[in-house]
Amino acid sequence: MDVNHQFRSPAELKTALGQQQYIASNEIATILYLSQQLGKPLLAEGPAGVGKTELAKALSGATGRELIRLQCYEGLDETKALYEWEYAKQLLYTQLLRDKLQETFSASLSLKDAADRLAAEEDVFFSMRFLLQRPLLKAILSDLPTVLLIDEIDRADAEFEAFLLEVLSDFQVSVPELGTLSAVHRPLVVLTSNNTRELSEALKRRCLYLFIDYPSLEQELAVVRLKVPELAPKLARQAVELVHRLRSLDLRKSPSISETLDWAKALVTLNAHQLDDTTLETTLSVLLKHESDLQRARRKLFSSPHISQN
């Protein structure tokens, strides 16, 4: 698909995402479409593993744009996210060009003259050649439009958030040695957050907000059918129903969609025909990653086979 293509309606966007094997609800499609039309970043929040990152990937696939990903972590700073001068390369060049430099200076009469000559050559050393582009700068300077994914922004420090503000509102970056670099094409920006801490108001203000929760039974079943078509329909329904029941328990970590998919794949691999106790016993650890959760789930699932949904 043409990378400059603009979607003309939420429905078109939804179909395009569907072709990337991403089942988007009307809500997701509408908000993404708005984000494209208004040129605003999209902030996707929700529990871990509901497909926030997947959404950005699908968007990149649907638009045919390159996906540039910035994974956030505590201590992430400008040099890792934006740009860095490549000192070592600069040093190497100076060493290798020593003869040439000597030549330049040999004709100079005074120290002042030599310094002026050197200053004239300064641009060589502070040029794009020695600028190591990190994800943010890469997204801004890319010749083709891109999709920029800033993943798990809640893990980065508050300072970094403040620094993102300039980038996200104006899509420009100031490098002291080079001046302000503006975006060639506005990238489509998706930020994701697991809501482990409160993001600053200023950052939220600049974004459109999308809260992705666990999907309904039918939606999740559709996802499982799409991604793991080998699983028998009846078994798939049973499996998804069980996952929903697990989510209704008070667990330390509820199983996410990605875990449902892993489990579905496991069931296919194990050639399971029904969800009996032994199958459950052996595969439950794919869904639940805490020992205490496993024990609780075992107690609930095996003691009484019919538990009400609440």
Added chain:
Amino acid sequence: MDQRIIEFINALRAQGVRISLAESKDAFEAIDEMGAQEKDTFRISLRATLIKNSDDIPHFEELFPLFFQTSQPPFNNASQDLTPEQAQMIAQALRQFTEQLRRMLQKLVQGRPLTPEELNQLDRLVNMDDVNDMRFQNWKLRQMEQALRFKEVQQALQEMMEMLREMGMDQEKVEELQEQLQANQQAMEEQLKQHIGQKILENMLQQNRQERIDNLYNRPFQNLTDQDMRILHKEVRRLAAILRTRLALRLKRARTGQLDVKATLRTNLKYGNIPIEIRHKDHTLKPKIVVLCDISTSMRHCSELMLSLLYAIQDQISKTHAFSFIDRLEYVSPFFEGRQPDEAISEILQRMPSGHYNTDLGMCLENLHHNFLDTLDHHSTFIVVGDARNNYNDPRLDIFKDLSRRSRGTIWLNPESPPLWGTGDSDMLKYMPFCKRAFQVNNLTQRAEAIDQLLIQTSIG
């Protein structure tokens, strides 16, 4: 339409949702883009631009139908397609009931909604003017239904059907009639609900929210209502964000300063020892905090806000251990793991319900000393939130002295004013000599100041 959206935004603000001018502008742009014809798209466009916090989504979903629902609930007139005989029978059956019930039943048969006068009368009956919180909607609905005697009407309906059957109306018609009347009753309930929602909204819009917040900041903790607490929790989060940025800046400044020769040499080995990357000595120390909160009835609000503030700025603190006590000690930090502070706090309070306890700080100190001494070391600051009213129990000064010697410093936050310290069963003056600082924190303003002071002292040294 624009006017309606502005009103809607105001109503959201009145509910405590923070919406900036830029965001309302975005909302209008989004509506321009998407149009307002399709209701679902319209709702999603507004929500994506106005609501930036998952906690606020319920407020939005609650208010949205009140503002943008144009349809009146459907009433259908059951008396239209009756034969004269059937109408006669109904009239005869109705005569059996008392005046009020008869009027209600007639309304249902003819499918007439309640008139504005009737609604006004109901408003006066249930004191609608004092209600300004959506949570009371269902409660007021029940009250109005009671005033209209819905239950008895329901019963009368059954009786009437019975009578009609006896009078020889054919079974099918009776059932149809019954269905229609019940549908009408439901429509009436819906009408009441909408009306109450509108009324509450009007009341909400009238009160000036900003004023309330300022008052809350300076109101003593023990005078706070539950609703105030809800608002305050939100404010605490905002306050924490401010504190956090201030703190982060301070830490950053502290990080640049004195040159660290050793580290600089080491990092620049790769450039042939030309000092290209400069390293500075790190003067920062993210504070470690051990906090002991009295959550007895008198101190509850105070400690609750302390805990929520502390956990909101957790990323600026390297480690927090929280304990709460009344007559026994409880280690509460695990509750905060991977949870929003408000949720965790409500769970803690559930575990230690308020009631008559014998507050015993001495024993709790002993317990702390015995079981959790490893949480305290020379990096950690020991904070006690309490009124030091010990019910004449042994204050265990020896243990307190030891704890404060082991820690970097001990800070006491007391909601009582200093002249009261040491009066009655207060052991405050006995504990004071072992504390580095003692603050009076009786409202949120004082609290914020105390925390700010505390972080200055502990983070840079």
